[in-house]
Amino acid sequence: MEHENIVDRELETAERGASPDRFSSAEQEPHIVEVANNEQIQRTTTVSSGSSGSTSSASVVREEMRMSRVNTGRDLERHPTALSRIQTHRTLHVGTVGSTRTRDSRPLPPFGGGKPYPPMLPEEEDFVVEFDGPNDPLHPQNWPMRKKLLTAAMLGFTTLVSAFTSSIFSTATRQVAAQFGVSTEVGLLGLSFYVLGFAFGPILWAPLSELKGRKMPIVLAMFGFTVFQAAVATAKDLQTVLLCRFFGGLFGACPIAVVAAVFSDMFNNRTRGLAITVFSMMVFSGPLLAPFIGGFIVESYLGWRWTEYLVLILGGVAFVIDLIWLQETYPPVVLVEKAADLRRRTKNWGIHAKQEEIEVDFRELVTKNFSRPLRILVTEPIVLLLSIYMAFIYGLLYLFLTAYPLVFQEIHGFSPGVGGLPYFGMIIGMVIAGLYIVLTQPSYNRKLAANNNIPVPEWRLPPVIIGGVAFAGGLFWFGWSGYRADIPWIVPTLSGLLTGFGLLAIFLQALNYIVDAYLLFAASAIAANTLLRSLCGAIFPLFAQYMFAGIGINWSGTLLGCFAVLLIPIPVLFYRYGAKLRARSEFAPTWPMAMQGGQEGVANPDEESGAETSLEEKHA
Numbered sequence: 001m002e003h004e005n006i007v008d009r010e011l012e013t014a015e016r017g018a019s020p021d022r023f024s025s026a027e028q029e030p031h032i033v034e035v036a037n038n039e040q041i042q043r044t045t046t047v048s049s050g051s052s053g054s055t056s057s058a059s060v061v062r063e064e065m066r067m068s069r070v071n072t073g074r075d076l077e078r079h080p081t082a083l084s085r086i087q088t089h090r091t092l093h094v095g096t097v098g099s100t101r102t103r104d105s106r107p108l109p110p111f112g113g114g115k116p117y118p119p120m121l122p123e124e125e126d127f128v129v130e131f132d133g134p135n136d137p138l139h140p141q142n143w144p145m146r147k148k149l150l151t152a153a154m155l156g157f158t159t160l161v162s163a164f165t166s167s168i169f170s171t172a173t174r175q176v177a178a179q180f181g182v183s184t185e186v187g188l189l190g191l192s193f194y195v196l197g198f199a200f201g202p203i204l205w206a207p208l209s210e211l212k213g214r215k216m217p218i219v220l221a222m223f224g225f226t227v228f229q230a231a232v233a234t235a236k237d238l239q240t241v242l243l244c245r246f247f248g249g250l251f252g253a254c255p256i257a258v259v260a261a262v263f264s265d266m267f268n269n270r271t272r273g274l275a276i277t278v279f280s281m282m283v284f285s286g287p288l289l290a291p292f293i294g295g296f297i298v299e300s301y302l303g304w305r306w307t308e309y310l311v312l313i314l315g316g317v318a319f320v321i322d323l324i325w326l327q328e329t330y331p332p333v334v335l336v337e338k339a340a341d342l343r344r345r346t347k348n349w350g351i352h353a354k355q356e357e358i359e360v361d362f363r364e365l366v367t368k369n370f371s372r373p374l375r376i377l378v379t380e381p382i383v384l385l386l387s388i389y390m391a392f393i394y395g396l397l398y399l400f401l402t403a404y405p406l407v408f409q410e411i412h413g414f415s416p417g418v419g420g421l422p423y424f425g426m427i428i429g430m431v432i433a434g435l436y437i438v439l440t441q442p443s444y445n446r447k448l449a450a451n452n453n454i455p456v457p458e459w460r461l462p463p464v465i466i467g468g469v470a471f472a473g474g475l476f477w478f479g480w481s482g483y484r485a486d487i488p489w490i491v492p493t494l495s496g497l498l499t500g501f502g503l504l505a506i507f508l509q510a511l512n513y514i515v516d517a518y519l520l521f522a523a524s525a526i527a528a529n530t531l532l533r534s535l536c537g538a539i540f541p542l543f544a545q546y547m548f549a550g551i552g553i554n555w556s557g558t559l560l561g562c563f564a565v566l567l568i569p570i571p572v573l574f575y576r577y578g579a580k581l582r583a584r585s586e587f588a589p590t591w592p593m594a595m596q597g598g599q600e601g602v603a604n605p606d607e608e609s610g611a612e613t614s615l616e617e618k619h620a
Helices: 002-018 080-095 145-180 189-212 215-233 238-266 269-298 305-325 331-346 362-379 381-411 423-439 441-450 462-481 490-567 569-583 615-619
Strands: 043-051 053-062
Touching: 145 189, 145 215, 145 238, 145 269, 145 305, 145 381, 189 215, 189 238, 189 381, 189 490, 215 238, 215 305, 238 269, 269 305, 269 381, 269 423, 269 490, 362 381, 362 490, 381 423, 381 462, 381 490, 381 569, 423 441, 423 462, 423 490, 462 490, 462 569, 490 569
Parallel strands: none
Antiparallel strands: 043 053
């Protein structure tokens, strides 16, 4: 615990260095210089999110931070954006596993060869490479827009393949069960095991992307993903199918956990919201696109194995594209490549990037990726209740893979292929939610500007409240319009407009709220969120058939709708009292009173405390 608190205090120190204007002047370091032209705060998240989901391990990056003071140690005039990026990389460095280690008190061994220890190098900072100003073409945010869009298209396809694979197996469960002589419920384990891989994958891929950059984990994961899809397609027994589906999900979790971070590396605050929204739509539309494609494959002469051969081909294409054309976007690792080039060309082996100083510490790895996420989940009401809400809607996303076939194939008599087409109702609902969130961005930006560019996390919650009402209404609509054959099939199909809208609006903005509320600890908060929701995504399909068979489709929809109604007050309470909860939080930073202004309908956490509470004080 002491080691973990030391790490947390070092994170807070880096946070203060990156954005000192958020803290009172009495708390500032003495060696600071004034810098003009305040820049906008930017936060970007690397999600383990898992999706897939999430997105579940994650990291928070502050780009082009609003700076009025910067600890430079030199009297050089530098552009505030360049200074901001340097401080951002220092924050990333401190927050990365392995950047801090306990001093080794053991005596040094002989240097060897009869040589004495050489003298210490000059000032270490003189040998640390940086970006050359705010317009350095090496920085991914300065790439040409064409290059950014091509990279986004490559990774969007990679993410879509992973999400698509999660649900295409649902169309083959009956054929798999018949071939291997098991029940349909056992056949559904192929779907659940893949989503279970989503739960544990980000624990590996998120920290690896912070150590080695984005490209290496994505390429490695897509190779493993392709191999395990080949194993499922050629499996001779059920246990091979289930195990390889799990490992396929474990590797497939990488793009869902890392690609959002790549978008954050490339796009600034003006365009990042649109990029992340499009990414989220791919994550959620992938599982809904697969059923009708898989249905047509299964009912053809190709058979169920070609559902896996298809994703094997798609995964292989994604692997080749990422291997050949994907370029590194993680700024600290871009600097590692720059330092390696300079060392080779100058023969000065002291030149290095800050990222190269990292040595992986196993105890810190366990602390940051296991202990802290669970501690945040248990002790933080915001994370716990929103994770329960998001786990419920994410579980229902996969429960619909069982519910829709019951309504449209068994009651309305559609074939497996045609029976997958009603999912487009939910997809259209997600598109509407994405457009709604994009259209609310100008209003968010105006409130941000009016509040001195200080974001208030609770501003993210109104779409969550609206989405919660729509989601609950869609469940009631689906249940009471889908249980009878004399009700036209289009009626339950249209219910997907509400459920799809609610699903994306709740998930996307609740995730943004967690990121805004927990800043540097958002990676741990999202990791806890990812674990819980992926477990629900794996479990919900298993009891769906028993529930629908036991109480009927109408009362099942009513039961789920009532649960959804009970969860609607969660974002309402956080919209009203979230600031006070954050003020008492052990992990969420709080703001000076002057920076709390401009909140609409949000309580000021300092009304009772009268003073700001810093993370350093909370962890002391």
